[in-house]
Amino acid sequence: MHEKIRNPPSVSVRVERGEPLPLGLHDCRGGMNLSVFSRHATRIALLLFDSIGARSPLMTLELGPPHHRTGDLWHVRLSGDLDGMLYVLQAEGPESPGLRFEPDRCLLDPYAAAVAGEAWSPLSPPLPGARNRARRGVIADHSFDWQDDLRPGHPWSRTIIYETHVRGLTIHVSAAAAHPGQFLGVVEKIPYLKRLGVTAVELMPVQAFDPYTRRKHDPVTGSPMPDYWGYDPVALFAPMPGYSSGLSAHAALTEFKTMVRELHRAGVEVILDVVFNHTAEGGDTGETYSFRGLDNPIYYILSPDRSRYVDFTGCGNTLNCNHPVVRGMIVDCLRHWVVEMHVDGFRFDLASILGRDAEGKVLSNPPLLEQIAEDPLLRDVKLIAEAWDSAGAFQVGRFPGTRWAEWNCHYRDEVRRFWRGDPGMTGRFATRLCGSADLYQQGGSGSPVKSINFVTCHDGFTLNDLVSYATKHNEPNGEGNLDGVNHNHSDNNGWEGPAEDAGTEAMRLRQIKNILTSLFVSRGVPMLLGGDEFRRTQGGNNNAYCQDNETSWYDWRLADQHQELVAFVSDLIALRKAHPVLSADRFYEPEEIEWFGPNGGPADWDGPNNQLGCVINAHGTGALCLLFNASAAPCRFVVPIRAESWRVAVDTAASAPRSAVVPGGEMVLVPRCTRILVAMLDAEAKPA
Structure with a gap:
């Protein structure tokens, strides 16, 4: 025997050597093959649990080299009654600079495609003693009736994006959703999306994250404040369990796929906002979930002496994206979401990180970006870069490669300033209206559809707040109103916040219509922030990342109150579609x-x-x-x-x-x- 089994299970589980590839957990000849990377570990253990709430493992399997190790890959094949079981890993290794092994720490498989446990719900944080059993991979049934699902395949020139948050879209009681705050809640809003005329939804992060990893508390009540946006991923391959009904360990898989299938049936594409620049493990004092405990110096960029994390993201750590192992994981992850989950594209958060090397230098030809662009399985998906990071890299208009569209922050700022009345903006406004040739017409080539045109997004004011507040009001975030950007190019039109004066309200509505009209007659790809079409407000908060409450939730009573504005936006989208000259994928002659x-x-x-x-x-x-x-x-x-x-x-x-x-x-x-x-x-x- 080359493995050591502790707590032999009462059910029959057969253990074999397994195969080193592919990484992760996969069906293999009637069983499940697990393979995980760790170069520096001296021992890997696999723990099986028979339920989400089980405190003790059903079986602990210690993998022994060389039988269960090939190179840097640890592997095992299991067969028997495994469906619905949960698993975690433990890793032991030397004490050496940069290594962060904790032999008793339960770790997620980095490739886990389904996760469960007690830490995924945004409703309440897990009890302190439950955190080490709070996150587990699921041996799930991945079969699904896709019903001959086909991707809509809209060309960029006919794409109209609606950026939204899965939970926020339907969690408010006014949504009257049968599945509030869930993937299936998005399905319930498909008729609305079709009436509006959008062709794609861009979902804020759905990669599984721990809502309470930041240990943040409300400055007034002292109650825990969750991570609402989800930009601190824990499991890159797995859909967020907190956005599912939770009726089974693999509910998130089935319900995410159902959402995608039904959106496709309605002709709406699914674009995921993905985070590969950092993880929820944070800096030196952050919690270990997976990567840090398996091979810290491989997965993260560390200082030369390996004593600290290099932070180019503002979130405590930076993934070592162009290390071959990490690069391979990211590409495998994108393939997984495309092949297994049928998504249509990706928006890459802080995408400039993906172009840095192990020393943090910005590369002129980053291998990861080239590999993503040239990967045969990803050739038809939409790729959108947020072409900057928190350490000074700013690549808007010159992001490496030819397949990438970009969030155009110049469009955002200059359209805002034009309509605010800042002098001298006419020429810049015209440039943005025509597709930003100054950024995307390189040497006579290029295309305006490389520009994702937006005036508002999740990060910043809503459109209603842009014309209702001169300054940000982030006090509820508990950071002394120091968080969030200060240069918003906003205008309160004479009164800070809600106004009862009819003239002020009329001017605000007109400015909202002006900005929306500019957006939909501009060449490039328009992106509408969800709820802007009915004046969704965040009360002047321009950084509502921790506001899982009515500050961020969609109040659908506003859609009834502002039906005329909703119809106005629908008519704008129809006008754009009726006049293809407005959206052509070339610059004006x-x-x-x-x-x-x-x-x-x-x-x-x-x-x-x-x-x-x-x-x-x-x-x-x-x-x-x-x-x-x-x-x-x-x-x-x-x-x-x-x-x-x-x-x-x-x-x-x-x-x-x-x-x-x-x-x-x-x-x-x-x-x-x-x-x-x-x-x-x-x-x-x-x-x-």
């Missing part, structure tokens, strides 16, 4: 777009008033005229004669959708207003 100032002459690109018009020629399918007045004064526009008459498709100053027919010539825009005109065909222009 000079003859396609004509810019002009209010008097009909050349635009004043650096002037103080932020007043601008353009006519977009759609090559035989008509023309569009876009008029923008971001100033605080009315503006009279002389509209170039490109049609005998125009139909008003959008007027942000109107209280209801407009469809009036107007002649060419002069027209007046009230302060802070957008108007979009569509050229009328001769047959349309004639009276019935």
